[in-house]
Amino acid sequence: MELRHLQHFVAVAEDQHFTRAAERLLVSQSGLSASIRALERELQTPLFVRTTRRVTLTEAGRALLGEAVRILAQVRAAHEAVAAVQGVLRGTLALGTEQCIAGVHVAGLLAAFRRRHPDVEVRLRQAGSGELAEEVAAGRLDLAFAYRTQADTDQLRSVSLASEPMTVLCHPSHRLATAVACTPEDLSGETFVDFHPDWGPRRTTDAAFAAAGVRRTVSLEVNDVHSLLDLIDENLGIAVVPRHFRHKREGLTALPLKGTGEAVYETVAMLPPPEATSPAARALMALLDTSEEGV
Known part of the structure; x- marks a missing residue:
């Protein structure tokens, strides 16, 4: 198995198209196709399902992709390690x-x-x-x-x-703005602004509320910090965020979140x-x- 075969395989898997992959690799489409066929012959299994518009990975192709990416990354790291030893x-x-x-x-x-x-x-x-x-x-x-x-x-x-605690952000006119601190129970029924479920602050908040046994509904979901702060600034909801977020919009009210045990944003x-x-x-x-x- 040659490294160029793996490089060609990964490119086709990423682009889901032989022509685009060939253009990106600066090789001929016929050469790229021959490289993939050689890899399939060696592994004795098809790696792609080919149609006139796109190619998709077979089950064997999906199994190979992760290993191929990892192997190529290790080869790149080896080249860079040698260069580093040489002082560059x-x-x-x-x-x-x-x-x-x-x-x-x-x-x-x-x-x-x-x-x-x-x-x-x-x-x-x-x-x-x-x-x-x-x-x-x-x-x-x-x-x-x-x-x-x-x-x-x-x-x-x-x-x-x-590592830092979580903080509640709300508009100065919100009913919670005069409180000293909040617990998850205090926030029950509130309209929440939050990030997508894969983001760290969302994961931390979800875990804290689940541990407290308090159900919450995220009504406004965003994928950037400034949009989240803008929505709170318009009093459209509250948010539970890492403490350092409070310095990004001084006009908002920040309240410590209590009653969450060891829940911190690390x-x-x-x-x-x-x-x-x-x-x-x-x-x-x-x-x-x-x-x-x-x-």
Whole structure:
């Protein structure tokens, strides 16, 4: 099995189209088709279902895709490790992050990284914490800054960045604005503004209310912080968010959320196992003043 066969396979799987994949890879369509056929012959099974408009993965193709992506990421990491030993850090840093993550100023961190390592191409992707964890574990991201969604595994480990309590944000004219603090029971029946279920703040809030036995309904769901704050600013609902969000819109009222036990918003750097961590990811973590032992 040749690496180029795996590269061609992954490109077709991602584009779901031979012509587009061939254009992206800068190879002929006939050459790409021959490469895929060679891989299918070696594995003795079809990898794609081909139609006139698109191609889709077979069950065997889906099984191969995750391993192929992981193998290619490890090969890339090996090339970059050799370059790093030779004193040159180059290649690509694929970084994922949630919006407004606590414990790290992503733009400032990347600016410092770029100054030190100008030959490294930086690719930044924003998504929810659950998806970011999957991308790091699969080798599609070098690391991600996100909410802790799970315990460490053989394919994913976490380095703690920050931990903070959750806060209730509401309009100054809201009935809760004069309270000293709130419990989940106090918020029963309120209209909530929140992020999509994959986001860290939403996961934290859902878990806290479930633990308190209080049912809540998210009526207004957004995918960015400023939209959430705008809706609260118009008194269309309240939100439970990490405490540092209160500084993003000074006109809103912030109340501590009590009665949630150990429910906190913990942000982490998600990384692959030490042996699979790229030199670029190590260098970025070093800029966070995080101990590199085991990184």
